[in-house]
Amino acid sequence: MELEREKVALIAVKKKGEEVDLEELKGLVEALGGEVVQEVVQRRNSFSPSTYIGRGKLEEIDREKVTLIVSYHPLSYSQKRNIEEITGMPVIDRTEVILEIFARRAKTKEAKLQVELARAYYKLSHLRGKGKELSRLGGGVGTRGPGETQTEVEARALRRKIHKLRRELDEVLKKQGLHRESRRRKNFKTVAVVGYTNVGKSTLVRLLTKKDVLVKDMLFATLDVKTGALYLDGQKVLISDTVGFIKNLPHELVASFRATLSEVKEADLLLIVFDVSSGNTEEELESVKAVLKKLKSWEKPKIFVGNKVDKLFNEPKSKEEIYSLVAGKIPEENPEVVFVSAKKRWGIEELKRAISEKLAS
Numbered sequence: 001m002e003l004e005r006e007k008v009a010l011i012a013v014k015k016k017g018e019e020v021d022l023e024e025l026k027g028l029v030e031a032l033g034g035e036v037v038q039e040v041v042q043r044r045n046s047f048s049p050s051t052y053i054g055r056g057k058l059e060e061i062d063r064e065k066v067t068l069i070v071s072y073h074p075l076s077y078s079q080k081r082n083i084e085e086i087t088g089m090p091v092i093d094r095t096e097v098i099l100e101i102f103a104r105r106a107k108t109k110e111a112k113l114q115v116e117l118a119r120a121y122y123k124l125s126h127l128r129g130k131g132k133e134l135s136r137l138g139g140g141v142g143t144r145g146p147g148e149t150q151t152e153v154e155a156r157a158l159r160r161k162i163h164k165l166r167r168e169l170d171e172v173l174k175k176q177g178l179h180r181e182s183r184r185r186k187n188f189k190t191v192a193v194v195g196y197t198n199v200g201k202s203t204l205v206r207l208l209t210k211k212d213v214l215v216k217d218m219l220f221a222t223l224d225v226k227t228g229a230l231y232l233d234g235q236k237v238l239i240s241d242t243v244g245f246i247k248n249l250p251h252e253l254v255a256s257f258r259a260t261l262s263e264v265k266e267a268d269l270l271l272i273v274f275d276v277s278s279g280n281t282e283e284e285l286e287s288v289k290a291v292l293k294k295l296k297s298w299e300k301p302k303i304f305v306g307n308k309v310d311k312l313f314n315e316p317k318s319k320e321e322i323y324s325l326v327a328g329k330i331p332e333e334n335p336e337v338v339f340v341s342a343k344k345r346w347g348i349e350e351l352k353r354a355i356s357e358k359l360a361s
């Protein structure tokens with residue numbers, strides 16, 4: 001899927017009491033080189049089963065300018081087909097955008113397999129929708145739809161592919177599992193660095209461990225878990241960099257990255273990094289909490305790390321001064337917070353001290 005030079009219209013349904021974060025979706029589209037030229041949001045109680053947003057709203061899409069439609073929520077096979085029919089334009093959903101970003105970023109064997117697996121899951125779920133629709137067209141109960149056999153064949157091929165990918169992935173992961181196992185036997189404490197995408201997790205890991213991890217100003221620069229060593233009072237501690245989280249991470253991705261994220265599940269301590277200069281701190285931390293809950297890891301010992309302090313202040317400030325800016329945005333009662341600038345190396349000694357104390361307790 002090429003998004004370069006595409007002029008994109010974002011479409012979204014805003015249900016009562018639900019948030020729609022078009023800024024994030026815009027960032028995702030731009031990460032693939034697309035340009036957002038129109039946003040069409042409709043308030044409704046529910047999605048239209050046939051066209052997601054109402055037909056009238058679809059007519060508002062500027063046919064002169066727009067070349068591709070991207071929807072905020074996942075679309076079914078028939079919603080997609082209907083939207084394309086009405087607008088005469090191709091449509092993809094947010095999940096496909098994210099899968100594409102992951103596909104482009106994947107460099108290692110492990111990451112590639114995980115992305116391929118996620119894509120296969122996605123295709124399979126859409127094929128089911130297609131099969132249902134075609135068999136409905138086929139008419140009466142018990143008769144075979146005209147397209148059913150065709151989609152059945154495709155589905156079988158996909159299931160075989162999924163099976164094969166899983167086996168390959170297992171092989172790759174088994175090797176890493178052995179590493180993890182030997183680490184545990186050596187009794188090293190492990191710390192996982194987690195957080196929203198692009199908050200500076202890798203920068204921090206690089207600073208703490210001197211390990212050469214990729215740092216880049218883009219969404220999902222990191223797709224693989226990388227682990228480095230940090231020495232605290234002569235004790236070796238292992239620190240893992242992880243893939244960034246976003247809101248409603250597609251379940252296909254969560255499923256296929258589960259093994260990668262097992263590093264998080266097995267950690268003794270979590271560093272939850274957030275960007276103090278983001279206007280969206282509260283929401284971003286809520287998304288991180290949601291993913292951690294899915295991984296059953298929210299209850300772990302954790303330290304919140306407010307990074308990029310240098311973007312707000314020209315010099316290091318006291319904790320109290322910075323804290324007032326983020327107070328109430330952290331989704332926990334009495335959070336332990338350390339403020340740092342990974343770029344300017346502010347607060348790093350304090351962070352090390354906090355890690356050391358937390359691991360000891």
Ligand SMILES: Nc1nc2c(ncn2[C@@H]2O[C@H](COP(=O)(O)OP(=O)(O)OP(=O)(O)O)[C@@H](O)[C@H]2O)c(=O)[nH]1
Binds near residue numbers: 214219344
């Ligand atoms: N101003 C400033 N920029 C920072 C700081 N820490 C990281 N950055 C920048 O933020 C961008 C993202 O940094 P990364 O370390 O790649 O972020 P990440 O959380 O690992 O991102 P993903 O792996 O993509 O989820 C890079 O351009 C960094 O140089 C900081 O303390 N201050």
Ligand SMILES: [Mg+2]
Binds near residue numbers: 202203214215242244
């Ligand atoms: Mg990273």
